[in-house]
Amino acid sequence: MKLYYFPPSPQTRKAHAVAIHLELPLELQLIDLQKGEQHTPEYLKLNPTGRTPVLQDGDFILWESTAIMQYLASQVSNSLWPEDMKSRANIVRWQSWELAHWNRGCQPLQYENFIKQLSQLGDPDPQAVQRATEIFHKEATVLNTYLADRKFLVNDTLTLADFSVASSLTYAVPGRFPLDDYPHIRRWYAQIEELPAWQKTAPKG
Structure with missing residues (x-):
């Protein structure tokens, strides 16, 4: 492949x-x-x-x-994408949420606070940052509450759902994501950052 x-x-x-x-x-x-x-x-x-x-x-x-x-x-038997239908539906639910809702707050913050500066495209747009921050807080509250008594998103074990939702936090630091009030997200993401696969795919520089 x-x-x-x-x-x-x-x-x-x-x-x-x-x-x-x-x-x-x-x-x-x-x-x-x-x-x-x-x-x-x-x-x-x-x-x-x-x-x-x-x-x-x-x-x-x-x-x-x-x-x-x-x-x-689907190429090999594994716990990231288990065989049972309910687990897969739950994983797809979180992958869909990441694309439709979570990313709507994360992506603009990443662009305005990091990509613009990196690409010399000017200063952040305050209105765009404010809109994205409001969306981020709304969705982060959902995720933080859900993770309060869970180690991972589905079946309390690492799955594709975790890789999907975590990907939007790749530039959380340079994108100045307001994560201070969300300890469960920070604890969960710290686990993802310890994965060798996550470390090997971290952006350089």
Whole structure:
């Protein structure tokens, strides 16, 4: 299998980390988003959205990180993607929440407080930061409460749900995410940061 990836991307990170955790061999092909390589005709044939990651398994092409995570975890028997339907539904629930709700607060804070400065795109937009902060607090309250008496998100063991939700916190420090009032999130994420797969996929620099 071959993974077209951009290491700094949280979406790339969660798929790549799953492969490393499960010790699945992958050929890695860098797609440098900063150089616009995602817009080449060759890459757009693989993924018409021009985003990373993309997984190629023979003639099968798969894009969207959540789908890639599930496909990778289906290659071998493991606890990240257990066989029973209720566990899988619960995992998909959290993966869906991450994409539809959690990321709506995390991504703008990451962009305004970190990416803009990194890319010399100007100062943060105060209104955008305020809107994102309000969303972040609303969703962080849900997650923090849920994790109050749980070690992980599903079945009290590490699953794809944890990789998905944790990926949005990749740039929590430079993105100035307001995590001080959410001790259960911080405790849970500290566990994720200890995983060798998470450390190996941490952005460089």
